[in-house]
Amino acid sequence: METTKTHIVHGGTLRYLKHDSATTGTSMTLSVFTPAGEGPFPVLIWLSGLTCTEDNFTTKAGAYKAAAEHGVIIVAPDTSPRGEGVADDPAYDLGQGAGFYVDATQAPWAPHFRMESYVTGELIDLIDAEFPTTKTRSIFGHSMGGHGALTLALRHPELFKSVSAFAPIASPTRCPWGEKAFTAYLGEDRAQWAKHDAALLIESGAAKGVFDDILVDQGDADSFLTDQLKPELLTAAAEKAGQGLTLRMQPGYDHSYFFMASFVDDHVAFHAERLKA
Amino acid sequence: METTKTHIVHGGTLRYLKHDSATTGTSMTLSVFTPAGEGPFPVLIWLSGLTCTEDNFTTKAGAYKAAAEHGVIIVAPDTSPRGEGVADDPAYDLGQGAGFYVDATQAPWAPHFRMESYVTGELIDLIDAEFPTTKTRSIFGHSMGGHGALTLALRHPELFKSVSAFAPIASPTRCPWGEKAFTAYLGEDRAQWAKHDAALLIESGAAKGVFDDILVDQGDADSFLTDQLKPELLTAAAEKAGQGLTLRMQPGYDHSYFFMASFVDDHVAFHAERLKA
Numbered sequence: 001m002e003t004t005k006t007h008i009v010h011g012g013t014l015r016y017l018k019h020d021s022a023t024t025g026t027s028m029t030l031s032v033f034t035p036a037g038e039g040p041f042p043v044l045i046w047l048s049g050l051t052c053t054e055d056n057f058t059t060k061a062g063a064y065k066a067a068a069e070h071g072v073i074i075v076a077p078d079t080s081p082r083g084e085g086v087a088d089d090p091a092y093d094l095g096q097g098a099g100f101y102v103d104a105t106q107a108p109w110a111p112h113f114r115m116e117s118y119v120t121g122e123l124i125d126l127i128d129a130e131f132p133t134t135k136t137r138s139i140f141g142h143s144m145g146g147h148g149a150l151t152l153a154l155r156h157p158e159l160f161k162s163v164s165a166f167a168p169i170a171s172p173t174r175c176p177w178g179e180k181a182f183t184a185y186l187g188e189d190r191a192q193w194a195k196h197d198a199a200l201l202i203e204s205g206a207a208k209g210v211f212d213d214i215l216v217d218q219g220d221a222d223s224f225l226t227d228q229l230k231p232e233l234l235t236a237a238a239e240k241a242g243q244g245l246t247l248r249m250q251p252g253y254d255h256s257y258f259f260m261a262s263f264v265d266d267h268v269a270f271h272a273e274r275l276k277a
Numbered sequence: 278m279e280t281t282k283t284h285i286v287h288g289g290t291l292r293y294l295k296h297d298s299a300t301t302g303t304s305m306t307l308s309v310f311t312p313a314g315e316g317p318f319p320v321l322i323w324l325s326g327l328t329c330t331e332d333n334f335t336t337k338a339g340a341y342k343a344a345a346e347h348g349v350i351i352v353a354p355d356t357s358p359r360g361e362g363v364a365d366d367p368a369y370d371l372g373q374g375a376g377f378y379v380d381a382t383q384a385p386w387a388p389h390f391r392m393e394s395y396v397t398g399e400l401i402d403l404i405d406a407e408f409p410t411t412k413t414r415s416i417f418g419h420s421m422g423g424h425g426a427l428t429l430a431l432r433h434p435e436l437f438k439s440v441s442a443f444a445p446i447a448s449p450t451r452c453p454w455g456e457k458a459f460t461a462y463l464g465e466d467r468a469q470w471a472k473h474d475a476a477l478l479i480e481s482g483a484a485k486g487v488f489d490d491i492l493v494d495q496g497d498a499d500s501f502l503t504d505q506l507k508p509e510l511l512t513a514a515a516e517k518a519g520q521g522l523t524l525r526m527q528p529g530y531d532h533s534y535f536f537m538a539s540f541v542d543d544h545v546a547f548h549a550e551r552l553k554a
Contacts, residue, residue: 008498009535062339062538221285251285258286261339 001130004029010068011036014058019126023118024081025111030123031058032131033067033074039132042161042275044268045119046076047141047148050177051097053078057142060257066265070272075127077119079145081112093177094184100172101148102196104185113185119148120156138162138271142260143224147172150198150214150234157210162274164215164267166260167222170233171199177228199230202245203237213244215270217263219253278407281306287345288313291335296403300395301358302388307400308335309408310344310351316409319438319552321545322396323353324418324425327454328374330355334419337534343542347549352404354396356422358389370454371461377449378425379473381462390462396425397433415439415548419537420501424449427475427491427511434487439551441492441544443537444499447510448476454505476507479522480514490521492547494540496530 005016012035021028031054035041044067046057054076057063067074080099087108089095095109104113128135138161141149146168153163172178173193182193194200201207207214218231225231231247238245253259282293289312298305308331312318321344323334331353334340344351357376364385366372372386381390405412415438418426423445430440449455450470459470471477478484484491495508502508508524515522530536 007531007533007535008496008529008539010539014535059534060336062342064535064538065339219285253285256284257336258284258291258341261341262285262287 001126009033010064012064012068014064016054016058021081021118021122023114023122026081026083026086028078028081028118030054030075030077032127033064034131035068035071035073037071040134041071041073041132042134042272043073043075043127043137044271044275045123045137045139046074047101047119047139047145048076048079049141049143049145050079051092052145053097056257060261061264062261063264063268066268070268072268072272072275073127073131073133075123077123080115086112094181098144098181100144100181100185101152102185105192106185106187109185115148116152120152120159124159136161136275138275140164140166140267140271141168142166143229143255144169144177146216147178147198151196151201153211154198154201154206155195157207161277162271163211164270166217166263166267167219167224167229167255168198168216168231168234169228170230171197173197173200174233175228175230199233199237202234202243203240205241205243208241208243211244213246214238215267216245216247217250217267218247219250219255219259221252222255224255278403286310287341289341289345291341293331293335298358298395298399300391300399303358303360303363305355305358305395307331307352307354309404310341311408312345312348312350314348317411318348318350318409319411319549320350320352320404320414321548321552322400322414322416323351324378324396324416324422325353325356326418326420326422327356328369329422330374333534337538338541339538340541340545343545347545349545349549349552350404350408350410352400354400357392363389371458375421375458377421377458377462378429379459379462382469383462383464386462392425393429397429397436401436413438413552415552417441417443417544417548418445419443420506420532421446421454424455424475428473428478430488431475431478431483432472434484438554439548440488441547443494443540443544444496444501444506444532445475445493445508445511446505447507448474450474450477451510452505452507476510476514479511479520480517482518482520485518485520488521490523491515492544493522493524494527494544495524496527496532496536498529499532501532
């Protein structure tokens with residue numbers, strides 16, 4: 001990994017990094033915050049939403065004060081492979097910046113769009129190899145990245161101690177963003193889609209007995225709430241399966257980083273408690 | 278004033294606004310955070326550095342949690358007039374985005390570049406008229422905006438309860454950024470420059486008996502430290518004049534918003550204490 005920028009923030013060290021990924025076949029960028037001290041520290045992975053790079057969370061979420069206090073490393077990868085020779089689409093919700101944290105099986109996406117394997121394999125291994133980690137980790141994210149955090153944790157529960165989300169896409173098989181992306185990346189067979197749908201995974205009992213609670217914050221003034229996000233599908237699924245899940249509807253909050261910055265301390269504390277249990 | 282965007286953040290309301298300024302003869306943009314509740318609240322004005330708009334501080338500084346806790350309004354104006362018909366320069370350190378918080382006397386800048394009058398007159402009046410303020414206020418800023426905060430407070434001590442700065446240009450008459458901008462905006466007569474030089478104003482006793490303390494944070498890994506910022510000129514001037522001034526050299530920190538985000542809570546608390554005294 002090559003360090004492209006370094007900043008001291010809240011007493012810890014923030015690095016912007018890039019590396020050649022064997023999984024995506026591209027150069028991938030990310031940021032890593034390490035608290036002061038020698039560690040080892042547990043790791044919290046952040047997955048961003050549509051159109052984001054690693055920079056949005058890094059500069060806007062205000063998460064590093066809590067990370068420094070709790071002694072947690074925070075890793076924020078980019079949201080997709082990018083660059084020349086990588087497929088793209090002019091729409092903001094498909095292609096570069098919109099990887100949806102799945103491994104694409106369809107042309108033209110399959111060669112590079114392998115974000116599930118990247119995050120759950122290469123990225124985790126790289127962080128454990130290059131930083132002083134406890135080799136334990138949790139995951140959280142926003143919107144498309146909330147979907148990513150939930151589905152990666154539910155599909156790979158052995159990798160994560162806890163999971164939380166801000167305004168996640170609760171059920172991509174039942175909203176326009178998800179239907180469009182899954183058709184493109186996974187094809188027409190909806191049976192394949194169901195394997196990457198947080199509400200359906202919870203309903204199937206995927207996380208039962210693994211995650212004691214799943215924390216979800218959602219602004220009630222979020223313009224994507226009723227058409228795309230549908231958090232009520234998460235609570236319904238959790239009730240059906242007997243899965244612990246706390247949905248906090250936050251009055252007046254929208255879909256922006258101002259919403260996330262307002263509650264990120266709670267999420268870092270939620271994960272720190274479980275990472276250190 | 279027209280509200281262009283509204284977000285709830287940390288329980289308060291953040292507005293992006295624009296208005297036609299009689300002072301600059303242009304449309305001016307700004308952001309205003311108001312805590313929850315009816316107020317009235319004291320006001321803290323933030324002045325940004327070179328190349329910034331109101332958006333950099335608003336999205337990156339992480340100041341609104343402390344502002345909500347202390348019950349303080351935060352106002353962040355743009356750093357210059359902008360738009361068609363407004364003079365500009367291709368360099369990042371002159372013209373649009375680089376107003377230096379002075380009233381230009383020289384062509385082609387004089388018609389619109391009147392940031393001192395804008396901030397100390399029209400902006401303050403507008404905020405007091407449109408928001409539930411106590412009609413008391415303090416001021417802080419970064420780099421060029423740290424110079425702005427210091428010089429506006431020292432030149433108009435009746436308007437402000439307190440002043441602080443992050444990595445301010447301590448003495449624009451003695452650094453390349455200041456020499457270039459003051460030549461352009463104020464002309465060749467260095468006697469005019471001295472009226473807008475924080476270190477020289479402190480040395481002349483401008484703030485003595487007005488501000489009990491002036492808080493300055495400076496990263497010791499700031500790449501502009503020795504050539505442009507020169508905080509030692511502030512401490513020397515303060516010692517000479519018997520002015521209270523606390524310079525905190527912060528080890529490892531650079532010139533970025535990560536530095537400001539790390540210490541902004543201290544600055545908001547510093548001002549809140551004096552605004553409520």
